Amino acid sequence: AALNGFQIDVQLNIMSFLSPQDLCHLGSTSCYWRAAVQDPLLWRYFLLRDLPSWTSVDWKSLPDVAIFNKAFSEVSDNALYDYMAVYKRSCPQGRRSLKSSRPRYGTVTSFLQSLVTQAEPRFAMFGPGLEELDDSLVQKMMTCPEILLVAGLPHRQIHGIGSGVSFQFNNGQKFNIVTLYSTTSVERRRAREEQAVAVNKMFYQENSIVGNQQAVHYSVIAQVRKVCEVVDGFIYVANAEAHREHDRQEELARILAMIDPALGPPNRPLLVLSCVSHVGVKRIPCVYVAHHLQLNLLRQPWMMQDTVAATLDGLLNGIEWLLEEANCKNAQ
Secondary structure, eight states, X not given: OHHHHHHXXXXXXXXXTSOHHHHHHHHTSOHHHHHHXXXXXXXXXXXXXXXXXXXXXXXXXXXXXXXXXXXXXXXXXXXXXXHHHHHHHHSHHHHHHHHHXXXXXXXXXXXXXXXXXXXXXXXXXXXXXXXXXXXXXXXXXXXXXXXXXXXXXXXXXXXXXXXXXXXXOTTSOEEEEEEOOSSOHHHHHHHHHTTXXXXXXXXXXXXXXXXXXXXXXXXXXXXXXXXXXXXSEEEEEEEOBTTSOOOHHHHHHHHHHHTOGGGSOTTOOEEEXXXXXXXXXXXXXXXXXXXXXXXXXXXXXEEEEEEETTTOTTHHHHHXXXXXXXXXXXXX
């Protein structure tokens, strides 16, 4: 038995040097290797090793937080924790594979829908990543036509807030983004210079008693409420820079105030851009940010995408997902 155990340990060590893709191919060669490559300890190792490098995660693929917080001996029930299945469902390559395996008529249907859709989908963009970073995401979006083409500048008002900027995606589809800032540009600039937190004037705080504790939640001001009522989805720009302090509980409360079902359809998609200023800044992995923001509590579709403000890396991947989700909701 001791010898068999030693052989198993050696085999697992050898397989750990293979890529997950190689292991899946190996498992398709025989019944023996199919059983061998499904070892949960091996796939838990791959999962914890690789997920910090994943650049996106969504509402269908976010791994359970228990995977991080418990020792393997506590979560070794294969019926509850099939680490191989979790890995394949969560990794970006696996999600792309699932997407590409869908019937091609879905793409044709989306294209036809885009031809008959009269109004541009409109999205409200907000969040600390718009204001705290050294590089401006919005300014870069406005000045990089080779990445994202500006199709129309603001020309009317939505209840005192700019009507937003129209952009054209690389497939020709146009969409509108209404950018919502926490306060005036002068106050935002002063807060950046003083490394302080500007007072957010988009929300007002309400207190309530839950059990024996006081609970804090937010509601949006009247002007922002009008915007939330007419948009087709939301873009939240999170600050993912590791050297900064973040109050994710406060951020979640404000996200919930914006996507409140009382303000519009409850299934409108939420794109979260996990943003840093420029390449080279140490970032918090997007899977960790998703857990810190408790996005698993949300009831509508969401996706988190790593983004770099200075280069717009990752932005188009997120916009593509958001447009697909918004088109699907409008077609229902």
